[in-house]
Amino acid sequence: MRKKNFTGHPDARRPKGNPLAWINLLLLSIIVLACNYIGCREYARTDLSEQESYSISERTLNVLSSDRIRKRETPIHIIFAFQRTATGYARMYSLLEEYVRHGNGKIVVECFDPLRDPNRARQISQIYGVDFDQNLCVVDARADNTKPLRAFEENRSERKHVRIRPGASFMKYEVLPDESKRIVALMMDEVLCSAITEAVEGEMRRMCVVEGKGGVSRDDQTLLETLGLITGSLNIQLSWVNLSEVEMLPENTEGLIIISPQTDFTEGEMRVVREFWEREGRNAIYVALDPTNTNLPMLYRFLREQGIRPNADRVLLRNRKRAYYDISAVMPKGLNCTKAFWNNTTQVDGQSMSLTLEHGDENMAAIRKLTTYPLLMSTNEYYGETSRDLDPIFNPQEDLEGPLCLQAAVTRGSNNSPNNLSTLIVTGNIDMLTRENARKEQTDYLRSIWAWMVHRPEYAGKSANQDLTLKIDLNRHTRSAVEHITLIIMPVLTLLIALGIWNARRH
Numbered sequence: 037m038r039k040k041n042f043t044g045h046p047d048a049r050r051p052k053g054n055p056l057a058w059i060n061l062l063l064l065s066i067i068v069l070a071c072n073y074i075g076c077r078e079y080a081r082t083d084l085s086e087q088e089s090y091s092i093s094e095r096t097l098n099v100l101s102s103d104r105i106r107k108r109e110t111p112i113h114i115i116f117a118f119q120r121t122a123t124g125y126a127r128m129y130s131l132l133e134e135y136v137r138h139g140n141g142k143i144v145v146e147c148f149d150p151l152r153d154p155n156r157a158r159q160i161s162q163i164y165g166v167d168f169d170q171n172l173c174v175v176d177a178r179a180d181n182t183k184p185l186r187a188f189e190e191n192r193s194e195r196k197h198v199r200i201r202p203g204a205s206f207m208k209y210e211v212l213p214d215e216s217k218r219i220v221a222l223m224m225d226e227v228l229c230s231a232i233t234e235a236v237e238g239e240m241r242r243m244c245v246v247e248g249k250g251g252v253s254r255d256d257q258t259l260l261e262t263l264g265l266i267t268g269s270l271n272i273q274l275s276w277v278n279l280s281e282v283e284m285l286p287e288n289t290e291g292l293i294i295i296s297p298q299t300d301f302t303e304g305e306m307r308v309v310r311e312f313w314e315r316e317g318r319n320a321i322y323v324a325l326d327p328t329n330t331n332l333p334m335l336y337r338f339l340r341e342q343g344i345r346p347n348a349d350r351v352l353l354r355n356r357k358r359a360y361y362d363i364s365a366v367m368p369k370g371l372n373c374t375k376a377f378w379n380n381t382t383q384v385d386g387q388s389m390s391l392t393l394e395h396g397d398e399n400m401a402a403i404r405k406l407t408t409y410p411l412l413m414s415t416n417e418y419y420g421e422t423s424r425d426l427d428p429i430f431n432p433q434e435d436l437e438g439p440l441c442l443q444a445a446v447t448r449g450s451n452n453s454p455n456n457l458s459t460l461i462v463t464g465n466i467d468m469l470t471r472e473n474a475r476k477e478q479t480d481y482l483r484s485i486w487a488w489m490v491h492r493p494e495y496a497g498k499s500a501n502q503d504l505t506l507k508i509d510l511n512r513h514t515r516s517a518v519e520h521i522t523l524i525i526m527p528v529l530t531l532l533i534a535l536g537i538w539n540a541r542r543h
Contacts, residue, residue: 081137090130092138094376094497095483096229100138102494104236108142112232113181115160115174116147118203122171124222128206131224164200171203173228177235196238199231225500230269237271241490243291243320244277250298251326251466259295259324261471266483270492279305285312290490291320294335296466298326301334309338313448319458320489324466327389342446343395343408344462349420351388351440351464354430361387363414365442367481370409373488373496377481384412384478386467390420390440405449411461411485412443445485459489 083091099105105112116132118125132145150157150168157168163184164174177197185195206228208221234240245252245260252259254276267274274293277285279301285292285308292312301309312319323339325332330348339346351363363384367377393408395401420436421428442464449457467473468482480498487495 081134088500090127090134091500092131092134092225093229093500095480095495095499096135096225097138098494098497099229099233100135100140100143105142105232106140108177108236110179111139111142111144112235113174113176114143114145114228114232115172115176116145117150117157117160117168117173118147118171119151120149122203123207123219124224127222128224131228135228164198166200171206173201173203173206173231175199175201175228175231175235177232197235199235201227201231226269230271233269233271240271240273241290242286242288243267243272243274243293244285244289245274245293245295246279246297247276248278248280249294249301251296259466259469262469262474262479262482263293263295263322266479266486269483270486270490270495272490279308282308284308290318291322294321294323295469296324296326296329297332297335298329300332303334306334306338313342313458313460315458316456318455318491321458321460322486322489323460323462324469325389325462325464326466327387327464330389339460339462340396342448342460343393343401343406344444344446344460345392345394346462346464347390347392347420347422347436349390349422349436350424350428351390351414351418351442352421352428353418361385363388363418363442366413366415366439368410368413370411371445371485371488373484373493374411374481376497377477377484380477380481382475382477382481384442384465384468385473386465388414388442389464390414390436390442391444391462391464393441393444405447407447409445409447410441410443411445412441412463414438414440414442454491457491461485461489 083089114132114135116128118128122128129147132147135143136145148156160174161167163182164176165185166172166174175198178194183194185198206222206224207219208223209217210220212218247253257264260274264274272291277292289312292309309321313321323335325346327350330346336346350361352361353363365382365384367374367380367382369378393410395406395408416438418438418440419430420438420440421430422434422436444462446460446462447457448460451457468478476499483499484496487493
């Protein structure tokens with residue numbers, strides 16, 4: 037029987053319109069348009085790098101949102117004259133975009149390559165009197181940044197609001213064994229933030245460093261390296277003072293720094309210190325004590341009167357056959373300016389002396405409005421060794437049990453009147469002030485404390501990650517163990533394995 041091909045109904049081949057598809061297409065168009073509109077109006081930028089390498093620091097954000105910047109009538113002009121082939125150029129350019137975004141119209145950035153745009157380089161050279169033999173960054177906080185700077189000015193009214201930073205200052209270098217240098221970190225955020233503050237304020241504040249007592253001098257400023265970076269970022273100028281040659285500190289002095297005194301103060305010198313401490317206004321004193329020198333009765337008496345008693349001991353780790361000075365310390369709760377560091381831990385290198393916070397007369401302390409705060413505490417594994425034995429052993433009857441205070445603060449006055457609040461910081465460790473021993477978290481922590489001392493709360497907080505290379509912090513004992521493993525154990529183990537294989541193949 038012959039089959040007939042079935043072709044179906046003729047209307048079945050015609051496509052039928054689906055109204056739901058048109059509705060979905062319309063809704064999709066509305067969503068796309070809405071997303072584009074919201075994206076144009078509400079801009080958000082996220083740093084997805086693990087260490088947030090393309091974000092500015094919390095401290096810089098506070099500075100850009102401060103009244104000094106926000107209430108300006110004219111914006112700050114930043115001229116970034118760098119070659120595009122410079123190391124870290126892409127990262128620096130990204131950070132400049134963050135300055136503009138968080139500056140709320142008060143930061144204007146101009147980037148150009150002096151080699152590719154010689155005409156603009158010539159104009160900048162005529163305005164600021166600079167030569168483009170290297171990369172430069174100019175921060176101009178003048179009302180009119182198109183006027184050229186005059187070579188001679190009586191009061192430097194224009195030049196004091198301009199800061200010029202060479203490109204080399206934006207980098208941190210490490211000296212290699214062959215005496216060559218390698219770039220290990222980008223310092224742009226810190227350097228640029230400091231330059232903005234200096235240009236906006238113009239005049240620098242003044243702090244005095246005590247000389248003539250040992251520890252630091254004009255020829256040896258090793259212990260002032262870290263403090264110099266911190267005070268420089270706060271627009272503070274350090275000057276030397278010999279207390280035996282003056283009757284009182286100048287009126288424009290905002291702080292007194294005493295670093296590692298080796299000889300005690302006289303009654304006349306202590307009279308100058310007391311007059312400054314009890315002076316009306318906001319005054320600050322920073323004292324760093326050397327644990328190896330405890331024969332300072334006049335200075336210790338002054339500190340005890342304020343509520344801090346140096347214990348003249350050595351903070352050591354228990355249950356060790358020899359002295360172990362590296363300390364695991366905690367940044368406790370207390371001052372609001374250090375809130376970002378509460379309960380953070382750090383490693384303190386070098387010898388430390390513990391401090392006891394106590395007032396001999398609580399009623400007198402209340403009358404004088406003295407308040408003490410611990411700033412750095414050791415863990416329970418450490419104790420205060422009062423003897424100078426080479427093989428120290430913990431003795432509960434003589435030694436001090438942990439946790440111990442390594443750094444403390446005292447305020448004189450009321451926190452409700454910050455313009456009339458004197459602050460005193462005492463630390464029992466001087467190795468933290470050297471650049472090779474100062475860790476990043478310690479420098480940020482100390483900068484936050486100093487910002488509180490000089491009434492600059494916007495400078496508190498952590499700095500941005502600036503490392504361009506991976507760095508692992510190891511204490512001296514861990515480094516020694518790593519060296520023994522890599523230089524002795526691993527070669528010997530390799531030799532033994534090779535001898536074993538050779539012996540097996542020989543037989």
